[in-house]
Amino acid sequence: MKKVDLSIDFLGVHCENPFFLSSSPVCHNYEMISKAFDAGWGGVFYKTVGVFIADECSPRFDTHRKEGTPFIGFKNMEQISEYSWQENAEIIKKLKKDYPTKVMGVSIMGSNEEEWALLAREMTKAGADILELNFSCPQMTSHAMGSDVGQNTELVEKYTRIVCENTHVPVIAKMTPNITHIEVPSIAAKKGGAAAVSAINTIKSICGIDVENMCGRPVVNGVSSISGYSGAAVKPIALRFIAQLKQHPELQGFPVSGIGGVETWQDAVEFLLLGAENIQVTTAVMQYGYRIVEDLKEGLAFFMEEHGYTSLRDFIGKAVPNIIPCENLDRSFQIVPKIDYDKCVGCGRCYTSCFDGSHQAIDWDADKHRPTITDRCVGCHLCLNVCPVKDCITPGEIKFKKGKEAHEVKIQHDFDYLP
Amino acid sequence: MTQVRKLAYGEKSEPAYDVRLAMQEAARCLLCIDAPCSQDCPVGTNPSKFIRSIRFRNFKGAAKTIRENNILGASCGKICPQERLCEKGCSRCGIDKPIQIGRLQSFAMEQEKIFGMKVLEKAPSCGKKVACIGAGPSSLGAAAELAKRGVAVTIFDENKEPGGLLRYGITPSRLDDATIDQDIAAIKELGVTFEQNHKVSREEVAELAKKFDAVYVGVGLSTSKVLKFVKGWDKQGVDTALNFLKNARVKNGQIGDLGKVVIIGGGDVAMDCASTAKQLGAKSVNVVFIETMEEMPASKKELDYITELGVPVLPFFKPLEIKGESKVEAISFASMDDESQVTFKADTVIFAVGQAPTEGFADLKQDGNIFLGGDMVVSRGRTVVESVQSGKEAAFAIADFLKI
Numbered sequence: 059m060k061k062v063d064l065s066i067d068f069l070g071v072h073c074e075n076p077f078f079l080s081s082s083p084v085c086h087n088y089e090m091i092s093k094a095f096d097a098g099w100g101g102v103f104y105k106t107v108g109v110f111i112a113d114e115c116s117p118r119f120d121t122h123r124k125e126g127t128p129f130i131g132f133k134n135m136e137q138i139s140e141y142s143w144q145e146n147a148e149i150i151k152k153l154k155k156d157y158p159t160k161v162m163g164v165s166i167m168g169s170n171e172e173e174w175a176l177l178a179r180e181m182t183k184a185g186a187d188i189l190e191l192n193f194s195c196p197q198m199t200s201h202a203m204g205s206d207v208g209q210n211t212e213l214v215e216k217y218t219r220i221v222c223e224n225t226h227v228p229v230i231a232k233m234t235p236n237i238t239h240i241e242v243p244s245i246a247a248k249k250g251g252a253a254a255v256s257a258i259n260t261i262k263s264i265c266g267i268d269v270e271n272m273c274g275r276p277v278v279n280g281v282s283s284i285s286g287y288s289g290a291a292v293k294p295i296a297l298r299f300i301a302q303l304k305q306h307p308e309l310q311g312f313p314v315s316g317i318g319g320v321e322t323w324q325d326a327v328e329f330l331l332l333g334a335e336n337i338q339v340t341t342a343v344m345q346y347g348y349r350i351v352e353d354l355k356e357g358l359a360f361f362m363e364e365h366g367y368t369s370l371r372d373f374i375g376k377a378v379p380n381i382i383p384c385e386n387l388d389r390s391f392q393i394v395p396k397i398d399y400d401k402c403v404g405c406g407r408c409y410t411s412c413f414d415g416s417h418q419a420i421d422w423d424a425d426k427h428r429p430t431i432t433d434r435c436v437g438c439h440l441c442l443n444v445c446p447v448k449d450c451i452t453p454g455e456i457k458f459k460k461g462k463e464a465h466e467v468k469i470q471h472d473f474d475y476l477p
Numbered sequence: 478m479t480q481v482r483k484l485a486y487g488e489k490s491e492p493a494y495d496v497r498l499a500m501q502e503a504a505r506c507l508l509c510i511d512a513p514c515s516q517d518c519p520v521g522t523n524p525s526k527f528i529r530s531i532r533f534r535n536f537k538g539a540a541k542t543i544r545e546n547n548i549l550g551a552s553c554g555k556i557c558p559q560e561r562l563c564e565k566g567c568s569r570c571g572i573d574k575p576i577q578i579g580r581l582q583s584f585a586m587e588q589e590k591i592f593g594m595k596v597l598e599k600a601p602s603c604g605k606k607v608a609c610i611g612a613g614p615s616s617l618g619a620a621a622e623l624a625k626r627g628v629a630v631t632i633f634d635e636n637k638e639p640g641g642l643l644r645y646g647i648t649p650s651r652l653d654d655a656t657i658d659q660d661i662a663a664i665k666e667l668g669v670t671f672e673q674n675h676k677v678s679r680e681e682v683a684e685l686a687k688k689f690d691a692v693y694v695g696v697g698l699s700t701s702k703v704l705k706f707v708k709g710w711d712k713q714g715v716d717t718a719l720n721f722l723k724n725a726r727v728k729n730g731q732i733g734d735l736g737k738v739v740i741i742g743g744g745d746v747a748m749d750c751a752s753t754a755k756q757l758g759a760k761s762v763n764v765v766f767i768e769t770m771e772e773m774p775a776s777k778k779e780l781d782y783i784t785e786l787g788v789p790v791l792p793f794f795k796p797l798e799i800k801g802e803s804k805v806e807a808i809s810f811a812s813m814d815d816e817s818q819v820t821f822k823a824d825t826v827i828f829a830v831g832q833a834p835t836e837g838f839a840d841l842k843q844d845g846n847i848f849l850g851g852d853m854v855v856s857r858g859r860t861v862v863e864s865v866q867s868g869k870e871a872a873f874a875i876a877d878f879l880k881i
């Protein structure tokens with residue numbers, strides 16, 4: 059493989075690659091961050107520094123599982139750094155000195171104007187390349203901090219402005235997904251002087267209930283709290299927020315750092331295509347370790363080589379115009395799936411789902427154990443999505459609705475892009 | 478067994494994973510640190526790394542890791558006895574069963590093919606040239622390693638196609654030509670040249686030693702042993718394992734009626750003979766060997782495979798006599814404790830009782846710029862992957878010798 063350039067200038071800061079650790083326990087001290095840098099991460103957003111020092115509960119994590127061993131969603135009840143800002147400043151200074159080419163973003167959170175100003179000044183002094191303002195932690199023990207602030211446009215604008223007045227480095231506002239229109243506080247942050255926003259922080263959740271204790275998980279001495287959800291399961295929601303940000307008229311050209319459920323280079327490419335210029339990761343690192351950056355980088359490089367891209371900017375944002383309002387979709391055709399009978403194993407999942415969940419458009423031959431798609435098919439592709447056999451049901455004939463003119467129609471690629 | 482598997486000669490013995498199945502298997506991997514699988518690969522293929530790459534959808538990266546570490550990565554995925562190498566200590570055994578590393582390896586190498594990846598590139602010349610004798614696993618391993626250092630390598634080999642034992646010793650259901658060719662292509666990418674149909678005699682070794690800066694001899698153990706204490710060993714219808722397998726492969730299975738077949742030996746080669754005979758339509762196939770089931774040298778995978786094909790095995794019996802006029806008609810055995818005897822009617826008897834060095838090469842010693850490796854010198858279990866490693870090590874020695 060030729061050497062592919064993964065570097066990008068983000069907010070005027072040169073990043074050797076777009077992969078950053080997002081503010082969380084994966085980057086809360088010197089030892090960890092130096093290991094992460096050595097492993098190949100391009101930068102970090104240092105675990106949120108506050109004047110407030112967090113006092114954490116135990117246990118503090120829970121998971122959302124599906125069949126199989128790895129979990130797909132993750133809930134945490136952590137707040138911000140457990141160290142004083144002075145201790146954190148020392149760590150940041152040392153990291154900046156020992157890793158001059160890596161990017162030190164520092165996440166900060168104050169509870170009033172003085173604290174925001176102080177943190178901005180001190181973290182800039184310590185060597186932060188970028189300041190990220192945490193307006194989005196959903197489980198702070200004070201309503202003067204976290205996602206309660208992030209939902210309040212006045213506070214977002216005010217605090218952003220104060221930070222900008224107290225630093226010379228670019229400022230990113232980290233937004234909460236616990237809101238319908240993430241654009242609104244983002245516009246406020248922009249007005250306050252932010253150079254970009256990052257999204258998403260965690261989603262308020264209850265992962266599950268301990269039915270014997272009759273209490274949410276994790277059980278903290280018999281009770282629990284609503285708190286932040288992250289990991290692979292939140293990626294669809296994160297992508298949606300990124301698209302909303304990139305499409306808003308008042309935010310055109312306003313950079314976004316993408317966060318939420320990134321595990322693979324393919325996830326990262328999806329964020330980049332929706333316009334993110336920087337990628338942040340926490341849960342996948344908590345689950346699998348810093349080493350995942352090896353495959354993130356290499357996989358991204360192979361992708362770029364394959365497509366002839368020489369820079370990330372060659373494809374960043376290319377999917378943004380292709381997310382359109384539902385009312386504008388071309389509804390003139392139906393793509394009837396086709397079944398490859400050589401591949402079909404006769405499980406009948408397509409039949410069951412089509413009958414019970416769609417339009418009773420599959421006939422089932424009980425003797426031969428084979429499905430046939432009939433002309434009741436509406437082209438919803440439920441069958442295609444439930445079929446367990448790769449490439450057994452695929453998009454087939456394109457039928458145009460009565461009175462609609464035939465035209466070219468783009469077909470979706472299989473998720474795996476591979477045989 | 479009520480269900481015996483029918484498999485045509487050359488038909489794939491194990492279906493390949495598609496991407497979904499590969500992901501499902503990779504998701505079972507525990508992504509261990511200090512992974513036992515990686516420690517147990519003789520040639521350092523680093524399964525834990527390539528499985529992790531698959532898990533994180535970096536399929537090309539997985540192929541790259543394999544190809545860089547194991548020049549015969551495609552072939553090894555299919556034929557290594559994983560259950561006693563990388564899969565043996567797999568941490569997942571503590572939960573249920575090991576990760577199917579071989580199949581994941583084959584899946585990754587399939588990506589190399591699909592994408593026409595060229596992982597290895599020709600290195601700048603270092604001005605030295607080396608001859609490698611034999612185009613089997615160890616020679617290929619040595620050649621690739623030297624070529625990576627910029628050595629101009631020429632391989633001399635007696636067969637029509639390169640691969641040695643890979644191509645002519647292993648049954649094509651387990652290892653098809655396309656897979657071998659894929660590995661050979663990677664070696665050619667490194668700039669190695671092949672001189673096929675060139676049998677190097679013992680005398681010619683010295684000549685080559687003059688023409689080249691060094692010579693690597695990796696001719697392997699290409700002659701099958703025959704137990705000459707068995708009366709009637711020279712009757713018509715008696716064959717040796719390697720001869721039988723090669724003949725079948727060269728003639729693409731068209732080797733005439735085998736009748737009833739008895740195979741003597743309990744190793745992987747005997748198992749390959751058994752499956753081949755079965756696939757070629759032998760009336761019956763029996764495998765008899767002197768070891769107990771516990772001591773039998775064949776890998777479990779191989780034994781399971783012939784069992785699936787409906788081949789019975791008889792452990793703990795030694796051959797006594799091959800009967801018949803000029804042609805084989807029967808063969809008698811006695812149990813190792815001499816308690817019982819058994820006679821099989823037979824038309825074909827195949828000795829699969831180990832291999833001996835290639836004629837004329839038995840007493841060849843490492844000398845001056847002549848280096849040896851592969852099955853001629855290792856007796857570590859004689860797997861392809863160990864031969865590759867032996868070739869690699871010889872290449873390191875040659876590199877030291879040439880000061881490159």
Ligand SMILES: Cc1cc2nc3c(=O)[nH]c(=O)nc-3n(C[C@H](O)[C@H](O)[C@H](O)COP(=O)(O)O)c2cc1C
Nearest residue numbers: 080081082106134258259288289318319339340341
């Ligand atoms: C245990 C844990 C602690 C976190 N702490 C912080 C924090 O201190 N500051 C912050 O801005 N985000 C925090 N986050 C949110 C993450 O930075 C990130 O936005 C979120 O987890 C989504 O990304 P992911 O799916 O890659 O984990 C935390 C997340 C987790 C799981």
Ligand code: SF4
Nearest residue numbers: 083116117118119344
């Ligand atoms: S992960 Fe580490 S810190 Fe957390 S409970 Fe286990 S041992 Fe303790």
Ligand code: SF4
Nearest residue numbers: 402403405406408445
């Ligand atoms: S779901 Fe797929 S495999 Fe199952 S019956 Fe339908 S087409 Fe065949």
Ligand code: SF4
Nearest residue numbers: 506507509514567568
């Ligand atoms: S030992 Fe098994 S579980 Fe562990 S990394 Fe290797 S294949 Fe995966």
